[in-house]
Amino acid sequence: MAEPEVDLNKKYDAVIIGSGAAGGMAAHVLTSHGLQVLLLEAGKKLNIEQELRSMEWPYDNAHRGGLPPGSHSLNHNEYTIRRPPYGPGFEKSKNLYNYIGNSDYTKNIVVNERDNPYTGTNYAWVRARCLGGKTNIWGRLALRLSDYDFKAKDRDGYGENWPISYSDIAPYYDKVDLYLGITGVKENLPYLPDSIFQRPTKLNCAEVTLKQGIQKMGRVLTQYRAGVTTDGLKHNKYRSRCYGRGACSRKGGCDIHAAFDSPTGLIYPAMDTGNLTLRTDSVAREITVDPATGKASGVHFTDSQTMKDYTVRGKAVIVAASTLESARLLLLSKSRLYPNGLANSSGHVGHNFCEHIMGPYVAGQATDLVGKPPTLDDGRPGSFYLTRFRNLAEKHPKFIRGYGFEGGSGSSMFPPGTDSSGFGASFKEEIRKNQGSYIAMGAFGEVLSRYENFVDLDPLVKDKWGIPALRFHYKFGDNEHRMAADMKETAQEMFEAAGFKIIFVSDRVLTEGWSIHELGTSRMGNDPKTSVLNQFQQSHDVKNLFVVDGSAFVNASCQNPTWTIMALCWRSCDYLADQLAKNDL
Ligand SMILES: Cc1cc2nc3c(=O)[nH]c(=O)nc-3n(C[C@H](O)[C@H](O)[C@H](O)COP(=O)(O)OP(=O)(O)OC[C@H]3O[C@@H](n4cnc5c(N)ncnc54)[C@H](O)[C@@H]3O)c2cc1C
Ligand code: SF4
Numbered sequence: 031m032a033e034p035e036v037d038l039n040k041k042y043d044a045v046i047i048g049s050g051a052a053g054g055m056a057a058h059v060l061t062s063h064g065l066q067v068l069l070l071e072a073g074k075k076l077n078i079e080q081e082l083r084s085m086e087w088p089y090d091n092a093h094r095g096g097l098p099p100g101s102h103s104l105n106h107n108e109y110t111i112r113r114p115p116y117g118p119g120f121e122k123s124k125n126l127y128n129y130i131g132n133s134d135y136t137k138n139i140v141v142n143e144r145d146n147p148y149t150g151t152n153y154a155w156v157r158a159r160c161l162g163g164k165t166n167i168w169g170r171l172a173l174r175l176s177d178y179d180f181k182a183k184d185r186d187g188y189g190e191n192w193p194i195s196y197s198d199i200a201p202y203y204d205k206v207d208l209y210l211g212i213t214g215v216k217e218n219l220p221y222l223p224d225s226i227f228q229r230p231t232k233l234n235c236a237e238v239t240l241k242q243g244i245q246k247m248g249r250v251l252t253q254y255r256a257g258v259t260t261d262g263l264k265h266n267k268y269r270s271r272c273y274g275r276g277a278c279s280r281k282g283g284c285d286i287h288a289a290f291d292s293p294t295g296l297i298y299p300a301m302d303t304g305n306l307t308l309r310t311d312s313v314a315r316e317i318t319v320d321p322a323t324g325k326a327s328g329v330h331f332t333d334s335q336t337m338k339d340y341t342v343r344g345k346a347v348i349v350a351a352s353t354l355e356s357a358r359l360l361l362l363s364k365s366r367l368y369p370n371g372l373a374n375s376s377g378h379v380g381h382n383f384c385e386h387i388m389g390p391y392v393a394g395q396a397t398d399l400v401g402k403p404p405t406l407d408d409g410r411p412g413s414f415y416l417t418r419f420r421n422l423a424e425k426h427p428k429f430i431r432g433y434g435f436e437g438g439s440g441s442s443m444f445p446p447g448t449d450s451s452g453f454g455a456s457f458k459e460e461i462r463k464n465q466g467s468y469i470a471m472g473a474f475g476e477v478l479s480r481y482e483n484f485v486d487l488d489p490l491v492k493d494k495w496g497i498p499a500l501r502f503h504y505k506f507g508d509n510e511h512r513m514a515a516d517m518k519e520t521a522q523e524m525f526e527a528a529g530f531k532i533i534f535v536s537d538r539v540l541t542e543g544w545s546i547h548e549l550g551t552s553r554m555g556n557d558p559k560t561s562v563l564n565q566f567q568q569s570h571d572v573k574n575l576f577v578v579d580g581s582a583f584v585n586a587s588c589q590n591p592t593w594t595i596m597a598l599c600w601r602s603c604d605y606l607a608d609q610l611a612k613n614d615l
Pocket of ligand 2: 084258271272273274275276277278279283284285286287288289409410411
């Protein structure tokens with residue numbers, strides 16, 4: 031694939047910052063409209079198949095798949111006890127990674143925390159600086175939002191409604207489904223709309239038992255809706271259909287790209303149009319502004335390797351650096367015209383920051399499966415999703431909004447139970463006997479969007495490139511803690527209804543950020559005084575500036591966000607192309 035050089039004398043139709051789910055989608059849609067697009071990505075273009083090595087056996091890896099000496103990945107306690115995470119106590123570790131960078135397969139995909147510091151309240155911030163960003167290792171659960179989310183304020187009076195309804199975005203969800211592929215089963219649920227699904231995966235015995243056990247409670251368990259092509263995609267030569275190797279569940283990523291990732295799903299096809307120029311190792315540090323018009327004029331970036339600075343020009347600038355990095359970039363882009371940062375006349379940039387609370391879970395055993403012959407259960411790209419049931423028809427007395435569970439069961443390459451005590455033949459026999467009978471699930475719940483939860487720039491700390499670091503002011507609130515207590519109770523109640531032996535139930539809440547679903551820092555709305563973007567993710571203040579990632583979310587809902595990020599981005603980029611054609615930007 032020929033990669034054209036960046037032309038610094040050219041005014042591109044659009045300059046996109048970031049190449050993850052959002053930036054990749056923007057590149058796909060805008061190049062399909064025939065626009066000349068430049069995509070700037072801060073990280074490297076990795077040889078991703080070489081990184082992921084999906085079929086490598088643990089015994090073929092020098093460190094059994096773990097990190098080499100001199101490298102350390104932060105665990106839960108280290109995020110909460112030591113502040114900041116890369117501070118004293120970690121001197122021996124030259125390379126320090128977030129909790130996802132805990133394997134030989136992910137260590138080069140996530141950032142080295144030492145080069146990319148952040149400050150403030152505890153937060154497990156997972157960043158992937160490379161072509162494709164976090165989509166290289168995402169968990170693949172691909173869910174739609176509904177009017178229960180877009181119009182949540184109408185139901186409980188809290189927060190703001192989105193300026194769009196499900197009917198506005200539904201055609202774009204369909205486009206994403208058809209272009210990228212998704213597996214699942216139709217359930218006809220008004221609060222979790224179906225996608226256009228390809229061949230579904232199968233539930234195993236204990237999962238079917240749970241599904242049937244909770245049916246009488248009016249609760250729904252369905253196959254994992256994975257952003258994976260199980261039937262293949264005739265229009266995409268870079269991706270294979272899923273062969274059910276389960277490697278994506280073991281360590282993240284799929285080296286044959288059956289699981290969606292932005293480079294093979296969006297960026298390489300966009301490059302094939304001849305309309306896309308890609309520049310990796312390009313750290314955007316400011317969006318430049320034309321003082322005469324107040325419009326965005328381009329992007330000032332630093333080459334991450336040579337440290338040289340460049341400026342490129344564009345008719346439109348599209349920020350897609352991921353929710354928190356996008357907020358950082360807008361706040362960094364101060365000028366005489368915009369002293370509080372770009373697109374920030376409302377003072378809402380960085381605020382209303384929300385995500386999903388995680389932690390409470392239950393583990394149990396289907397005792398009727400003990401001693402049964404092993405079955406191939408981890409040869410699939412996901413297990414099950416138990417959908418939201420709180421605050422739909424009835425109001426819960428203690429909290430608003432809802433949560434869902436992700437879980438799984440069955441035989442697997444690394445069976446649960448190996449951490450129990452024992453040794454020798456009797457220990458092995460015990461593991462073999464029990465291994466296929468375990469089942470577990472953990473919850474993801476909506477964190478309310480609140481102005482008081484925000485990020486800003488640290489006045490002192492800078493990253494490796496001299497760019498001010500992000501500072502967190504973010505805590506879960508009472509609603510989240512009450513919801514977490516309920517998650518534990520309902521998890522236990524559902525396992526009991528299914529007849530499982532309960533092994534462990536936890537209501538321990540994981541550190542803020544653990545869900546990796548950060549959202550809301552430049553929310554959309556109709557009122558420029560209380561929102562940053564309009565319904566097309568276009569800045570109220572700067573007409574030719576768009577922020578197309580999770581920043582625009584008005585609330586977090588409890589569904590995983592990536593499919594919605596891409597559907598919204600597609601809709602906004604169609605609008606942008608139309609406005610450019612009319613010369614109205
Ligand atoms: C382990 C894991 C599991 C997950 N599971 C799920 C799941 O099951 N379902 C789901 O919906 N979501 C899941 N997610 C979240 C999902 O990956 C994100 O929602 C999605 O990738 C967001 O897309 P994005 O484009 O906003 O950000 P990213 O994918 O993070 O891409 C942003 C890109 O911008 C680049 N960038 C940042 N700053 C700059 C700068 N200054 N200049 C230039 N470039 C810059 C970054 O290097 C990066 O490549 C998971 C994530 C992880 C890590
Ligand atoms: S199960 Fe499918 S998506 Fe997952 S690694 Fe295997 S081929 Fe890829």
